[in-house]
Amino acid sequence: MSRSPSLPDRPRLDLDQDMSDEERLEALREHFVEITDVHEQLSSQLETADERREELKAEVDHTERENEALKTSSLYIATVEEVADEEQEAVVKQHGNNQEVLTDVSRRMADELQAGDRVAVNDSFSVQTILSGETDARAQAMEVDASPDVVYDDIGGIEEQIREVREAVEEPLVNPAQFDTVGIDPPSGVLLYGPPGTGKTMLAKAVANETDATFIKMAGSELVRKFIGEGSRLVRDLFELAEEREPAIIFIDEIDAIAAKRTESKTSGDAEVQRTMMQLLSEMDGFEARGNVRIIAATNRFDMLDRAILRPGRFDRLIEVPEPDVEGRKRIFEIHTQNMNVADDVDFETLAEQTQGYSGAEIESMTTEAGMFAIRDERTEVRTADFEEAIEKLENEDSGTPVPSAGYTAYHY
Numbered sequence: 001m002s003r004s005p006s007l008p009d010r011p012r013l014d015l016d017q018d019m020s021d022e023e024r025l026e027a028l029r030e031h032f033v034e035i036t037d038v039h040e041q042l043s044s045q046l047e048t049a050d051e052r053r054e055e056l057k058a059e060v061d062h063t064e065r066e067n068e069a070l071k072t073s074s075l076y077i078a079t080v081e082e083v084a085d086e087e088q089e090a091v092v093k094q095h096g097n098n099q100e101v102l103t104d105v106s107r108r109m110a111d112e113l114q115a116g117d118r119v120a121v122n123d124s125f126s127v128q129t130i131l132s133g134e135t136d137a138r139a140q141a142m143e144v145d146a147s148p149d150v151v152y153d154d155i156g157g158i159e160e161q162i163r164e165v166r167e168a169v170e171e172p173l174v175n176p177a178q179f180d181t182v183g184i185d186p187p188s189g190v191l192l193y194g195p196p197g198t199g200k201t202m203l204a205k206a207v208a209n210e211t212d213a214t215f216i217k218m219a220g221s222e223l224v225r226k227f228i229g230e231g232s233r234l235v236r237d238l239f240e241l242a243e244e245r246e247p248a249i250i251f252i253d254e255i256d257a258i259a260a261k262r263t264e265s266k267t268s269g270d271a272e273v274q275r276t277m278m279q280l281l282s283e284m285d286g287f288e289a290r291g292n293v294r295i296i297a298a299t300n301r302f303d304m305l306d307r308a309i310l311r312p313g314r315f316d317r318l319i320e321v322p323e324p325d326v327e328g329r330k331r332i333f334e335i336h337t338q339n340m341n342v343a344d345d346v347d348f349e350t351l352a353e354q355t356q357g358y359s360g361a362e363i364e365s366m367t368t369e370a371g372m373f374a375i376r377d378e379r380t381e382v383r384t385a386d387f388e389e390a391i392e393k394l395e396n397e398d399s400g401t402p403v404p405s406a407g408y409t410a411y412h413y
């Protein structure tokens, strides 16, 4: 905000009894000149303030008109495809009918708009407003990470699964020619299944990191819960975004939420989920042309999946990510205590033996809990007793031993 200029000092007239008439006259003249000067300064400040007031009034009028227009007319949602800054033009594509239009935009709008923005347009396709993050379902429903920082070494106990994922996802991205030479198609999609917290998301992020691909995650459950009516459009957007950002890894978490077996009930919610799944299937069927985009999905509920998504050309490589065995748990303890100040006597092998049935995520939260016990005790070193207390606490919270999530069924192929 601009600060108002300070007012000039008020001129003082100093007359005293002892002055001669000439001196008084001189003082009065000088005072007159000073007053005239101050008057001029004030007039000029007043003029500037008047101009500023006019400008602000014009801005208020404009905003009020915009506001009225927004309130009274229906607006349509569109995505900006291209912006020509110089020409003050933008190509926008209206959602629903996919109509593409070249439209004029103001200088300010041209500066602010970026390809990919969602905007509200009026009947004549004039861009009224850029939709913020809150209103942009696409931004909300998808987590985009240009360079995730997980590496394979951060994942413990699932070396075989890492090898399989590398073969099915990494190889086609970094060395597509070998598939051509041998004359086979790489797997279309990889489905990771297994109990929660075993490293499925980490695995997908690590492949993206290793192949310098953008990681784009969409959670199936959110599509169904939060974006009712937008599911199939968001799935289409997901694949479009992946193509824009290729090489890219699409990761659909909790795919069971959109690809569950059909049930008897025919509620409108089911129809919507069904449409979302059909969109996913049709995107995957047109997948070959997509080149540098690989798709990974994950589920804790393999038993619930509609078999249609497992057909060749869709999720045709199934990889089970089980709970870690004792060796795996030891490794996960080591990974998550790397940056902790752990006492020399802490034996991860024993801890691994004591934590049968724990997932990687549970082991991670246990190490944090052990650190908290040390802090509560005003120590800087984490001891065996802290880990044991943490195990006890988690077991009490889980009312006994931790169990794999209810309903999880392992299917072996």
Ligand SMILES: Nc1ncnc2c1ncn2[C@@H]1O[C@H](COP(=O)(O)OP(=O)(O)OP(=O)(O)O)[C@@H](O)[C@H]1O
Pocket: 154, 155, 156, 157, 158, 195, 196, 197, 198, 199, 200, 201, 202, 203, 253, 298, 299, 300, 324, 332, 335, 359, 360, 361, 362, 364
């Ligand atoms: N195998 C593992 N090695 C190391 N850390 C792990 C492992 N599995 C899980 N973790 C820890 O647990 C956190 C959650 O794991 P992640 O999100 O990958 O599990 P997930 O299998 O995708 O779970 P969900 O099915 O609940 O989405 C990770 O950020 C990591 O800190």
